[in-house]
Amino acid sequence: MRTTTVVVGGGQSGLAMSQCLSRRSIDHVVFERNEVANSWRQERWDSLRLLTPNWQCRLPGIDYRGDDPDGFMSALEVADFIGEYAKVIAAPVMDGTTVTSVRRTDDGYLVTTEQGEWRCPTVVVATGAFNLPSVPAFATAVPSEIATLTPMEYRNPDQLRQGGVMVVGASATGVQIASEIRRSDREVILAVGEHVRAPRVYRGRDIHWWMEAAGVLDERYNEVDDIVRARRVPSMQLAGSDDRATFDLNALTSMGVKLVGRFAGVNDGRAQFSGSLRNKCELADLKLGRLLDTIDEWTTANDLDDSVPPPHRFEPTVVDPSPRLDLDLTSGEIETIIWATGYRPDYSWLDIDVLDAKGLIRHDGGVIDSPGMYLIGAPFLRRRKSSFIDGSRADAEDLIDELSSYLDRRASPARG
Amino acid sequence: MVTTNTPVNNGVNVEALLGARVALTEAPEAAQFQWRATCEWQNGTHSRSTVEGFFGLGEEQRHRTLYTFDADHPEIFASEDNGATPVEYVLVALASCLTAGVAAVAQNREIQLRSVSATIDGGMDVRGILGMDSDVRNGFSDIKVTYTIDADASPDEIKALVAQSQKRSAVYDIITNPTNVSVEVN
Numbered sequence: 001m002r003t004t005t006v007v008v009g010g011g012q013s014g015l016a017m018s019q020c021l022s023r024r025s026i027d028h029v030v031f032e033r034n035e036v037a038n039s040w041r042q043e044r045w046d047s048l049r050l051l052t053p054n055w056q057c058r059l060p061g062i063d064y065r066g067d068d069p070d071g072f073m074s075a076l077e078v079a080d081f082i083g084e085y086a087k088v089i090a091a092p093v094m095d096g097t098t099v100t101s102v103r104r105t106d107d108g109y110l111v112t113t114e115q116g117e118w119r120c121p122t123v124v125v126a127t128g129a130f131n132l133p134s135v136p137a138f139a140t141a142v143p144s145e146i147a148t149l150t151p152m153e154y155r156n157p158d159q160l161r162q163g164g165v166m167v168v169g170a171s172a173t174g175v176q177i178a179s180e181i182r183r184s185d186r187e188v189i190l191a192v193g194e195h196v197r198a199p200r201v202y203r204g205r206d207i208h209w210w211m212e213a214a215g216v217l218d219e220r221y222n223e224v225d226d227i228v229r230a231r232r233v234p235s236m237q238l239a240g241s242d243d244r245a246t247f248d249l250n251a252l253t254s255m256g257v258k259l260v261g262r263f264a265g266v267n268d269g270r271a272q273f274s275g276s277l278r279n280k281c282e283l284a285d286l287k288l289g290r291l292l293d294t295i296d297e298w299t300t301a302n303d304l305d306d307s308v309p310p311p312h313r314f315e316p317t318v319v320d321p322s323p324r325l326d327l328d329l330t331s332g333e334i335e336t337i338i339w340a341t342g343y344r345p346d347y348s349w350l351d352i353d354v355l356d357a358k359g360l361i362r363h364d365g366g367v368i369d370s371p372g373m374y375l376i377g378a379p380f381l382r383r384r385k386s387s388f389i390d391g392s393r394a395d396a397e398d399l400i401d402e403l404s405s406y407l408d409r410r411a412s413p414a415r416g
Numbered sequence: 417m418v419t420t421n422t423p424v425n426n427g428v429n430v431e432a433l434l435g436a437r438v439a440l441t442e443a444p445e446a447a448q449f450q451w452r453a454t455c456e457w458q459n460g461t462h463s464r465s466t467v468e469g470f471f472g473l474g475e476e477q478r479h480r481t482l483y484t485f486d487a488d489h490p491e492i493f494a495s496e497d498n499g500a501t502p503v504e505y506v507l508v509a510l511a512s513c514l515t516a517g518v519a520a521v522a523q524n525r526e527i528q529l530r531s532v533s534a535t536i537d538g539g540m541d542v543r544g545i546l547g548m549d550s551d552v553r554n555g556f557s558d559i560k561v562t563y564t565i566d567a568d569a570s571p572d573e574i575k576a577l578v579a580q581s582q583k584r585s586a587v588y589d590i591i592t593n594p595t596n597v598s599v600e601v602n
Contacts, residue, residue, distance in 0.1 A: 264593045275592035279582040286576045322558060357444070 003029050005122040005403065006111045008099050008349075010036045010091075012059060012082050013377030014126030016392040018091040019060040020400035026407070030091055031113055033098040037082035039128060040075045046156045047180055048075045049240035051172055052208050056390050059085055060397060070206065072240020078389075103351040108372060121410060122372040122403055125350070125361065129378045129387065130343035139339065141266035143329050147336045151177065154338055157184035163335030164188070166271070166327070168263045170195040171234035174340035175247045179239075181338075182255050189327070189334065190252060192277055193262035197284040197317065198236040199246045202292065203299070203308045207238070214298035216291070217385035218394075221365050224380075231380045234342070235387075249281065249317050260323050271327045281317035289313065345378070366399050372406055374399050428523040446473045462488040462498040503538060503556070510587045511536045514561060517581030522567060527577065530566040559591065 005021055007014045010032025021028045032038065050057070055069035057078075062085060073081060086093055094115070101112040108121035133150035142148060147161060151173050157180060164187040167178040174190065182188040198207050211217045224230045239247045249259060261274035296311045327333060347355060354370050356362050362369045365382045376395050378386065385391035440447040449472035455465040468482040486499030500508070511534050522529050538559045544552035565574050582588045 261592070267594060272594045276582070276588070279579060279588075282575065282579045283583060286572060286579055289572055 001116065002119050003027050004120060004407065005029075005124060006031065006099075006102075006109070006118055006120045007124040007126055008102070008111070009126035009128060009377070010086065010093050010095065011039060011126065011128055011377065012037070012085075012389045013128070013392040013396070014124065015082060015086050015089065015091050015093075016059050016396035017124050017126060017374075017376055017399065018093075019089045020396045021403075022089065022091075023060075024400060024404055026404065028092060029118070030093045031097045031099050031111075032093055032095045035083075035095045036086045036091075036093060037079040039130065040079035040082065043130075043152050044075045045151060045154050045177065048176070049073060050075075050078055050389075051235070051238045051240055052388050052390065053206050053240070056208055056212070056388070057081060058390050059393050061089060071242070099349050101349055101351050104370070122407065123374070124399070124403070125347075125368070125373070125375045126377050127345065127347075129345050131346035132344050133339060134342040134344045135339045136263070136341060138265050142271075142337060143269050146329055146334065149336065149338050151338065151340055151343075157181050157186070160184075160186070161335045162186070164333050165336045165338065166191060166263075166334045167338045167340055169193070169234075169340035169342065170237065170249065171340065171342070172236060172238050172247075174338075175237045175249075175252060176239045177338055177340055178257050179247060179252055179255060182252070182257050187334075188257045189260055190249075190257050191260050191263040191273060192249065192280060193274070194234060194280055195249075195284050196234055196236045197248045197288045198238055198291070199248065199288075199314060200238060200241075200244045201246070202295065203311065205308065206244070207236075210295045210298075211291075212385075214295050216294060217383065217388075217390075219384045221380055221382050221386075227380065230384075231378070233379075248314075249284075250315060253318055259319065260327075261325070266329070269328065269330045271329055273323070273325050273327070275325060277323050278319050281319050285316050366395060367402050372403075372410070374403055422528075424523060424526045424528045426519045426523045426529050428520045430520065430523045433520065434524075443474075448472075458486075458498070459496075460488070461493070461495045462486065503540065506556075506591070507536045507538050507559070510559065510585075510591060511561065513585045513587035514578070514581050517585050518563070518565070518577050521577050521580045521584070522569075525573070525577070527567050527569045527573065530568075532563065532565050532567075534561055534563045536561045 004026050005028035007017050007021075007028060007030040010030050014030050014032070015036070018028065018030050034042070049072040051072070053069065054064045054066060054071050054073060057064045057073065098114045099111060100114060102123055103110050105119065108119060109123050111118040111120060111123065133152050135150065139148065154177060160181065165181050166189045167174050167181070168191045170190055170192040178188050178190045200207060202210060208217070221227050237247050237249070239245070245251065253259060259277060261277035262280070263271060264274045265272045292311070292313065299305055299308065344359065347359065347361065352370050352373070354361050354368050354373070361375050361378070363375045366375045368375050375381065376399055377392060380386050381391070382395045382398055383391060386395055449470065451470050453465050453467050455463050457463050465485045465487065466482055467485070468479050470477050485505065487502050487505060488498040489495035489501055490497045515532055515534055518532055519529060536559065538556040540556050541552045543549045544554040563578050565577070567574055569577070
């Protein structure tokens with residue numbers, strides 16, 4: 001079978017791209033291995049809510065129209081929102097269709113699915129950045145009596161043994177899971193490496209409102225100092241909740257979560273923690289200060305100081321002057337380790353040489369280093385908000401220009 | 417008085433460092449370095465170490481000259497004090513690594529430094545090395561570095577220089593994270 005564009009992945013990014021393709025009357029098909037928005041439905045913990053407020057859930061052609069613009073959708077509500085979007089835009093989704101291979105041909109691409117083969121001049125990779133948990137190599141040295149879980153396996157505290165839990169990683173995932181487990185009356189140790197501190201609310205507004213207003217979320221991939229680094233920055237320590245609580249390390253400490261440095265290795269059954277906790281916290285505090293400076297400067301420059309509460313700064317992160325450096329994993333102090341150490345994409349189906357040494361796709365703002373191939377839904381793909389739903393909209397609207405001009409060039413090569 | 421159009425010069429060639437990053441992205445194997453030292457026992461606790469050759473950028477390299485380091489223990493340990501103690505070399509290594517980082521980061525951020533000084537203290541319970549109490553570690557119980565920096569920058573920008581320097585420091589990493597060490601006898 002033939003089509004013009006194959007979109008691999010039926011999440012928010014693939015559907016946003018589908019809508020942009022439809023608007024230009026570009027014949028296409030969206031392959032989804034399960035059902036639309038599967039990861040939101042199947043691969044996240046029960047209490048997860050979107051980090052961005054409802055009003056920011058925008059996809060090409062639709063805005064949030066519910067009655068709680070400042071609320072945060074649960075993962076299932078996100079899945080329903082995306083499923084509804086697929087219906088509204090009448091996306092040509094083939095669900096239950098796993099793509100097993102994409103390879104180059106003389107005139108484009110051959111996409112093999114479990115239900116047959118498709119040929120097309122253009123492919124959009126929209127399979128997401130969070131397909132597989134990323135766990136450090138030394139995880140294999142953890143004694144077998146410790147239960148280990150990734151966030152993809154974690155659902156809620158009830159599934160855990162009684163006893164202490166170590167959560168490794170202090171991004172949004174780590175801080176949310178650590179606080180939830182702590183509330184289940186277990187001792188929780190949080191291993192903290194590089195992290196990004198953020199308050200949920202500043203000067204009476206949601207932090208995402210400020211970041212959008214001040215242009216931070218729209219910062220372009222070709223405007224930042226070091227895009228390779230920017231794409232690896234962990235997610236902000238945020239959670240979506242009704243009480244708009246802040247989930248920074250001070251909040252966790254006040255709940256009784258114990259902070260240790262980055263989990264650096266296992267030696268003789270002992271977990272070893274880096275002595276760099278103070279530095280990591282200082283870096284995060286300073287970075288937060290710079291973000292708030294940007295917000296305050298924007299507010300003043302736009303004459304809005306009278307319409308919001310005055311600027312203030314948050315207490316520096318409180319760090320034990322001598323945080324513990326090791327923990328005997330055989331002592332029973334902890335029963336469970338949760339590796340909130342990030343995710344990585346799964347491109348095992350991609351039979352084209354476009355991956356870098358770290359297994360990520362080489363691309364320039366989503367234009368993959370293979371003619372007619374595009375990537376959407378990766379961190380800082382084209383702008384800081386690329387990994388958010390709202391970012392899918394903006395990126396799809398940019399990438400459709402790239403894709404359709406490629407098709408034009410291909411149709412009339414003489415015009416160059 | 418500072419004039420804004422004077423180019424920042426901390427004596428660090430940032431362009432060369434950034435150029436190296438680009439070059440090493442294309443040739444990651446050239447990034448594999450090996451640092452070396454030799455050590456010769458003198459007498460008692462006195463030893464003399466030297467540093468001259470190292471490997472990097474795909475070939476053997478040499479320092480401009482051979483550097484020599486005498487290490488010994490102080491007289492209160494019944495030694496002759498022919499040099500700094502090995503643990504003091506660790507403090508020297510950390511302070512000099514962080515200070516080099518401060519200068520490099522400042523140059524990259526176009527901050528002119530006027531003076532940078534650091535004091536560094538390493539606390540140690542010597543009952544560990546004396547084998548008196550197996551619950552006491554041999555090494556430092558804590559290390560405290562205190563910087564005094566005069567530069568054309570705000571207090572937060574200066575704090576950020578020092579924080580970033582730690583983030584990029586080899587010796588800071590060596591001290592704060594575990595390292596596999598194998599010691600063999602020929």
